[in-house]
Amino acid sequence: MKKTLLDQVLDWSGRALVAAILGFVMLPFIVVALASFNDSAILSFPPENWSLRWYGNAFGYSDFGDGLLNSLRIAAFGATIALVAGAGFAYALDRYAFPGKAFLNGVLMSPLIIPNFTIGLGLLILSAAAGIPRTMWLVIAVHVIIVLPFVVRSVYVSLRNFDRAYETAAESLGASPRRTLLTVTLPLLLPGLISGGLFAAILSFNEFTASLFVVSQRTQTLPVAMYNYVREYADPTLAAVSVIYVVTVALILLVVHKIFRLEKVLNVE
Amino acid sequence: MSKRPFLAWFVSPSVLIAFGIAASFLAIVQYSLRAHVPGSLDPGGFTLDNFTTLLKTIYGQAFLDTALLCVWTALFTLLVGYPLAYALVRAKSARLRSAILLVSLTPLFLGEIVRTYSWIIVLGNQGFLNSTLLQLGIIDEPFSLMFTMTGVVIALVHFTLPIVVVMLAAALSHIDRNLERAATSLGAGRIRVFFTVTLPLSMPGIAAAASTAFAWTFSAFATPQMIGGGQVQTISTLVYQVGFASFNFPLAASLSLSGLAFSILVIALFNAGIRRLERFGAH
16 A cells, blocks of 8 residues: 555654654763763863763772672662562462452552652661661662562563463373472573562662662662762762663663563563 | 462562561551650650641642642653654564663663763753753853753653653553554544544553653652752652751651652542543543
């Protein structure tokens, strides 16, 4: 069928619109990259002299290094706990009926509606009232609560798309329920589990608002260290940190996309 | 069922976490009903004073500003996100789809600080926009976007866009294309097909995306704090201020609770409105 003139105009204006929106999404990251290589401490565009001094500054500032280590530790522990708890719950949610299921589900999903600052404040008050010191474990607890709904959702989606015939086949061949779970169900769920855990780790790594309420100087995460830096200094060191951040995240996303296909993970196909 | 013994193993960690959530929520409720003792972190006796304090103008203003900010952000995010989601689902080339998906998702995984800081560099008085426009001679003096509602909304639209695109794309990809084909074969043009078939069918997705965008914006802290710079006061920035500048945790708790109730109420009202629209669209 031949396209009419109107169709062509629609096609091209649609493409221009989408390109403009993608430009809007990319704009701040392009600008921050320009700023990070600008020798001057005062923002100016286009930069007159190029340099890597802000990258040197970023690596030399110990709060960022400590913050990065804290963030990695918190994300690793938080995502693992959330994955174990979330996967177990998603499995029970899909396969079993038990008393209080809907209520439990409601409570666990509530952090999707409750703003992060309220969750942070709540755990701060709770820990103060219960005399729990503000250690790394408090920060991890906050992160587990925040990322758990995302893990449950992602594992639950994989369970829904799961072909139960494999389990039935294993059982009819004499496998015990435990053996079926370990040798059939878990391996088949692995992609969903990995993507859920990875998603949780990335969310936890980036979590800022709730963390701000519960961290101490010693346990501050990278985003909190970055926030504190902007409030104290006005130089573009943070632009360098941001560029490293953007490049790392984009690479991780690209790898995940190559292996798992994000369309599938996000259920947008 | 024979597999029942597994159940305790599967749900006990999440029961523990649910207890933590419930306990911290109860702690907030309890604190919101206690008096603030200046100079002490321990709360005093039971009182309703915190909630009457919230009736003061500055708090009322913060509620209004927050609501306004959320509504504008949700609206613009939908307008910007819909074409992106549409292109993501309908583009013919797989490469293009991947590119759109990756670009729209990257911001989601960058956190609030990197994104907000990047927008400060774009929007600042000596930032990218002002420098460029001054040099091109389009403007004579820098215009201010920092510390304004407009600036905060721009950054928040960017902040909320990825989740809205994902939700809209999920809704659009589940629409039965045969309905569009039927409309076309009956002689409807593309614009008409879009407005009478595709758009109404994606209404549930739009409603879900809009309320998520609202909740997401309501929860934002760093963006209004850093770009609003105290000129745009939201519930989240006020909670932090009341908590950490004056250590009035009882008031911060009641502010949080009222904020939560407020946002649930707005979303409920909004969903009721959308349902009415949907019925309207069905005719």
